[in-house]
Amino acid sequence: MSEIAGELARVREAFDKPTLRLLDRKWAPFVLAVFKSAFSRDRRSVQADRLHSQVDAYLADLRSVGSEVPGKNGRALCVQWMNDLWLYRETGENGEEQYSLSSHALEALLLVDSLSRDRALISESRLTTIVDSVRHRATQANPDREARILRLDQEIAERTAERDRLQDGGEIVTATDEQMHEGYANLVDLITQLPSDFKRVEESVAAMHRQIVSDFRGEERPIGEVLDEYLAKTDALMSATAEGRAFEGAFTLLRDDALLQDVKNDLESILDHPFATRLTTAERRTFLGTVGLIRKGIDDVLTQRNGLTTT
Incomplete structure (x- = not known):
């Protein structure tokens, strides 16, 4: 298989996953808007009948302002979204059926949120996070005892020097x-x-x-x-x-x-x-x-x- 054919196969496989299938549908903005409105970090699960009613209310609200919406009712849409692996339905502690968002729906929402807000750009903070992580993993990967001791000695020397500077009245840079x-x-x-x-x-x-x-x-x-x-x-x-x-x-x-x-x-x-x-x-x-x-x-x-x- 050629390189481009292999890449095409991998991309097609990615688009067949529930996350990208959600983003690739006609009603994707509506579905994601419903998920953002009905669920939150503090409200991870919603009782099934209540979500059906909420979706019906969202549909009526959007129709009243002239927005195009799906032709199904709330219950039918929730069942469809569950079959599409965007919603997960289970029995809660009180014995009632409830919905929660699947990991695929959460990933789609995360992507949309990242595109609709100011994202962290390349910066000192981001590079420092990467450099620190690389240094930590490199230390873990190196089986050489002397190399590990040397790196620890360097870190101790740097921290000791900074501590002594502050203890001697050095400027605190915020x-x-x-x-x-x-x-x-x-x-x-x-x-x-x-x-x-x-x-x-x-x-x-x-x-x-x-x-x-x-x-x-x-x-x-x-x-x-x-x-x-x-x-x-x-x-x-x-x-x-x-x-x-x-x-x-x-x-x-x-x-x-x-x-x-x-x-x-x-x-x-x-x-x-x-x-x-x-x-x-x-x-x-x-x-x-x-x-x-x-x-x-x-x-x-x-x-x-x-x-x-x-x-």
């Missing part, structure tokens, strides 16, 4: 408003990707749940033998998929309460800088809610995993 705003935009770019990342892990676990139950029902071997095999599968659940392995790696950090408290304190310190007067109340609240977003994402994944273990 970041300018523009530098802080660039850094804030860079952080927001990273933070807004978290919901879809967590959702992909949830969906990975849920898909495995359905597959295990389906396979279990189709088994004809002795029940003890089957149970042993499926219990082994659930034990290796998080290492069986790329999403699960990534989550397990991050979970070591995410479950560190002291680290998350430090993150919360650092977020507050960032907003204490004068640049933050340019932010809206909603932007400040969302930024400060980052730790809560992380905790909720962890809880949702663990709830999905515990459901499979219970089954």
Whole structure:
């Protein structure tokens, strides 16, 4: 296969995924507007009948101002979006059916949001993030003991010199408003990707749940033998998929309460800088809610995993 033919095949495969299928449809602006209006960071799930009624209300509202909208009613549209893998329907803790956005819908919303707001441009903050990450990974990748010690010695020397300078009364240089705003935009770019990342892990676990139950029902071997095999599968659940392995790696950090408290304190310190007067109340609240977003994402994944273990 030629290079261009290979690239065309990869692009076609990407366009066949639910995220790009959503963006490529005639009614994409309407669907995404509904998702943005009905769901939020604080409202991740909506009771099924309520969402059907909300969509009906959105349709009527848009028709009244002359906007072209789909011909189906709210319930039919929600079912269609669920079949298109943009909505996920499950039974909530109260026993009622509820909808939540799939990772594909969250990714599409993330892309639209990034195109409709001022994105973090190439800046000192963004380059520093890249350089620090490259340095950290290079240190981890290098098996040479002496090289690691040398790099640590360099970092210790730099930090010691800065500490001594400050202790001797050296000038404290604070970041300018523009530098802080660039850094804030860079952080927001990273933070807004978290919901879809967590959702992909949830969906990975849920898909495995359905597959295990389906396979279990189709088994004809002795029940003890089957149970042993499926219990082994659930034990290796998080290492069986790329999403699960990534989550397990991050979970070591995410479950560190002291680290998350430090993150919360650092977020507050960032907003204490004068640049933050340019932010809206909603932007400040969302930024400060980052730790809560992380905790909720962890809880949702663990709830999905515990459901499979219970089954």
